[in-house]
Amino acid sequence: MLKVTLIRPPGCQHCAAVKVTLENMRADYPELTIEEIDMTTPEGQEMVKKYNILSSPGILVNDEFFAFGGATEEQLKKKFDELKQK
Template sequence: MPTTVTVLTQDNCAWCEQAKAILQDISATQPLSIEEIELTSEHGRDLAISHGVVFAPGILLDGQLFSYGRPSEKKLRRRLK
């Protein structure tokens, strides 16, 4: 069963683009279900508040906070194994 990855993003966010690129790369070898949600949307704000996401990108793995801010590819790959 694929891991559900939710990425809370915002416009003009270099770290958001980096997070999406890392996840696309990982998805080539691991089954991921990636959902991107705009942080400024009502749903995005609700998720950010409930999970303690301070700024973009917020990354949730199967509904649990993994990280926010600059993504660590090494840490993300390790967690997804």
């Protein structure tokens, strides 16, 4: 299983770009699922506090904090490949 959760506000263009990157990565990682949580909702606010997300998007990989403010395709690939080896 490979699950990425994006914690983001509505209308965030940078967040949308990260999502497009993730969708394009599905060719190499068909098991990848992408979930989005609106950080302005109670659930989103709880996650912002829990993971101390200072800029959007907050990114969780398999329900563990990975980054905030985005991530490059290379950074994501490295993380995904590490998880595949476990």
